[in-house]
Amino acid sequence: xxxxxxxxxxxxxxxxxxxxxxxxxxxxxxxxxxxxxxxxxxxxxxxxxxxxxxxxxxxxxxxxxxxxxxxxxxxxxxxxxxxxxxxxxxxxxxxxxxxxxxxxxxxxxxxxxxxxxxxxxxxxxxxxxxxxxxxxxxxxxxxxxxxxxxxxxxxxxxxxxxxxxxxxxxxxxxxxxxxxxxxxxxxxxxxxxxxxxxxxxxxxxxxxxxxxxxxxxxxxxxxxxxxxxxxxxxxxxxxxxxxxxxxxxxxxxxxxxxxxxxxxxxxxxxxxxxxxxxxxxxxxxxxxxxxxxxxxxxxxxxxxxxxxxxxxxxxxxxxxxxxxxxxxxxxxxxxxxxxxxxxxxxxxxxxxxxxxxxxxxxxxxxxxxxxxxxxxxxxxxxxxxxxxxxxxxxxxxxxxxxxxxxxxxxxxxxxxxxxxxxxxxxxxxxxxxxxxxxxxxxxxxxxxxxxxxxxxxxxxxxxxxxxxxxxxxxxxxxxxxxxxxxxxxxxxxxxxxxxxxxxxxxxxxxxxxxxxxxxxxxxxxxxxxxxxxxxxxxxxxxxxxxxxxxxxxxxxxxxxxxxxxxxxxxxxxxxxxxxxxxxxxxxxxxxxxxxxxxxxxxxxxxxxxxxxxxxxxxxxxxxxxxxxxxxxxxxxxxxxxxxxxxxxxxxxxxxxxxxxxxxxxxxxxxxxxxxxxxxxxxxxxxxxxxxxxxxxxxxxxxxxxxxxxxxxxxxxxxxxxxxxxxxxxxxxxxxxxxxxxxxxxxxxxxxxxxxxxxxxxxxxxxxxxxxxxxxxxxxxxxxxx
Numbered sequence: 163x164x165x166x167x168x169x170x171x172x173x174x175x176x177x178x179x180x181x182x183x184x185x186x187x188x189x190x191x192x193x194x195x196x197x198x199x200x201x202x203x204x205x206x207x208x209x210x211x212x213x214x215x216x217x218x219x220x221x222x223x224x225x226x227x228x229x230x231x232x233x234x235x236x237x238x239x240x241x242x243x244x245x246x247x248x249x250x251x252x253x254x255x256x257x258x259x260x261x262x263x264x265x266x267x268x269x270x271x272x273x274x275x276x277x278x279x280x281x282x283x284x285x286x287x288x289x290x291x292x293x294x295x296x297x298x299x300x301x302x303x304x305x306x307x308x309x310x311x312x313x314x315x316x317x318x319x320x321x322x323x324x325x326x327x328x329x330x331x332x333x334x335x336x337x338x339x340x341x342x343x344x345x346x347x348x349x350x351x352x353x354x355x356x357x358x359x360x361x362x363x364x365x366x367x368x369x370x371x372x373x374x375x376x377x378x379x380x381x382x383x384x385x386x387x388x389x390x391x392x393x394x395x396x397x398x399x400x401x402x403x404x405x406x407x408x409x410x411x412x413x414x415x416x417x418x419x420x421x422x423x424x425x426x427x428x429x430x431x432x433x434x435x436x437x438x439x440x441x442x443x444x445x446x447x448x449x450x451x452x453x454x455x456x457x458x459x460x461x462x463x464x465x466x467x468x469x470x471x472x473x474x475x476x477x478x479x480x481x482x483x484x485x486x487x488x489x490x491x492x493x494x495x496x497x498x499x500x501x502x503x504x505x506x507x508x509x510x511x512x513x514x515x516x517x518x519x520x521x522x523x524x525x526x527x528x529x530x531x532x533x534x535x536x537x538x539x540x541x542x543x544x545x546x547x548x549x550x551x552x553x554x555x556x557x558x559x560x561x562x563x564x565x566x567x568x569x570x571x572x573x574x575x576x577x578x579x580x581x582x583x584x585x586x587x588x589x590x591x592x593x594x595x596x597x598x599x600x601x602x603x604x605x606x607x608x609x610x611x612x613x614x615x616x617x618x619x620x621x622x623x624x625x626x627x628x629x630x631x632x633x634x635x636x637x638x639x640x641x642x643x644x645x646x647x648x649x650x651x652x653x654x655x656x657x658x659x660x661x662x663x664x665x666x667x668x669x670x671x672x673x674x675x676x677x678x679x680x681x682x683x684x685x686x687x688x689x690x691x692x693x694x695x696x697x698x699x700x701x702x703x704x705x706x707x708x709x710x711x712x713x714x715x716x717x718x719x720x721x722x723x724x725x726x727x728x729x730x731x732x733x734x735x736x737x738x739x740x741x742x743x744x745x746x747x748x749x750x751x752x753x754x755x756x757x758x759x760x761x762x763x764x765x766x767x768x769x770x771x772x773x774x775x776x777x778x779x780x781x782x783x784x785x786x787x788x789x790x791x792x793x794x795x796x797x798x799x800x801x802x803x804x805x806x807x808x809x810x811x812x813x814x815x816x817x818x819x820x821x822x823x824x825x826x827x828x829x830x831x832x833x834x835x836x837x838x839x840x841x842x843x844x845x846x847x848x849x850x851x852x853x854x855x856x857x858x859x860x861x862x863x864x865x866x867x868x869x870x871x872x873x874x875x876x877x878x879x880x881x882x883x884x885x886x887x888x889x890x891x892x893x894x895x896x897x898x899x900x901x902x903x904x905x906x907x908x909x910x911x912x913x914x915x916x917x918x919x920x921x922x923x924x925x926x927x928x929x930x931x932x933x934x935x936x937x938x939x940x941x942x943x944x945x946x947x
Contacts, residue, residue: 205326215339241631296321335359337366354387369452371486378426379462394449415473452585500767505598611641615661677821853927
């Protein structure tokens, strides 16, 4: 009986112990939930083939999870494109971050998922369209966004305008995520919450051509809290003024009501340029940052007398509607043919030397013929030739294979070509690179980057990298990895990467002298870094001048005129290449040296335009080649040979010196914007009945009190009567026709045709049936200081 009691007691104990109601370790290990919040960045606005930020918030209320958060969409090859980031989610944790994707034109929706291995913990679907069309996007961060609805009425020369409402936390922490944003307005919000990543991204965005418009007024302290180093004024206090009539005079709109205003005031930064003063207080101030600008309006446009004043539209159009001048190479819009040529310029991919092939064939013929015959004859066994000849053929075939394999090498080769764009006063340089992976065998590699570089597919160059037209890259703390990139034996695959690197250290004392003669650029350029700038060139709108190598601590002297030169003859790609000593003909590269061929092809890939001309637009640049600067991209866990070709452009901002008396301003010191895009001149077949429009604004801080004369020069392949030129009258807000006499025209009452800060607008028409190519557009403006 005792035995049965023990059995029953054991059964009851087990039943209680393993009951679902038992509060033990099983309940402690039960899984919690992961919640996911996703917001399409920049108010959901997306431009095809530009980086797009996705703001992600992940919250874990359960046990620790090592997860991957990824955004995926169906690409234009019907494959799956995925950008991911690995994160650690401890128990009861919450993380916010950005995922960056590089969308193509077919993206209509994307899915953001949280994965634990192959298990999907949570996902969100978002619908959106990315546009190929030119759209100027204004972001507004303001306490009263309705104040800036007038931005919807700004009409750029190309495309449409869109205005999006943003918050400080919507601003990405990587500069690439700002690509779709053209201008940002910040008014009466606390910018003190900007973190270090957002500030650095903002500075790089500005340098790449972004425009920042910040307002003052009574709430200047909160608005400027996180922008102290970026603003052109170090704010300290406020001042009261009786009106803002100076702003009305500047905008040529005197309808503003005469009413008092509060201005934020302080000390001007060294690089500030005052556009408008009111009662001695800087009212509108600008600061150049690379290609972009920062504007500070000391008043609050949401209050009287500016609220409801129509003149603000003209100011926004002039300051923000004008496209930032960017030379053609700054967009990194690679020409696929030239890129392929540059990536394929490897010694290992070239055919063996002619002498090597002749010697090999001669040895083969000698051994299989005379030598084989004489050996067999000596041993009196010539009948064995039917055995020795096949054996020798097989032997030489094997030797040829081994020789070819050794000639191509046994390690993968990384051909890394990169373009760096730097700017005066900016400690980081924009870097865009292409990496070609040549493999001596059929295998798969994992590509990895450092320095927070991001990888993206090159549909026109790279091909199918991971099979089934899929793409997967994963961001980590150091950079990005691209796993399982498949390369065939003796083949090459290519991938694009972008980021930023420490800028070159270059010092200069360049000065542009303005007087009654043609502007002149003088000074010296010194390489204060520890690497040689090879084959340096000084680039201006007037031409390309070679300087030679600049070693560390080396100095070059600059002294030449900034003459008008928009001629298509002198700015063609081939003319510039000839100036730079890059040998190229219509039949290909005449110099077969791989390094020179790689340089020439990469230069052409970065400077190609639809018109075939290299238009610098505006600015002074130092160009050169760096041999010992590695591109931060490699193969994970693999030893490889590397070849680095780095093309550097550094924008140099010269000082301005004004001589006494009248000042001659030429179009060579002006920025321009064209309704045709990247060209100031054009072929006849691009001329519609409405022609095309050009806007010019000074690229240097110039101030003048009155206008003496304005002379236009428009050259074409037809007679002047076939070209109709009109100039915008800023007094009547209308176009005035200007007849050309020998391709030139002197404008009567020139002061009426010069707008804010010296802006000039032209419209040029021609009849396509007359086959009139516009080959040059220049002007000369004489003013009084």
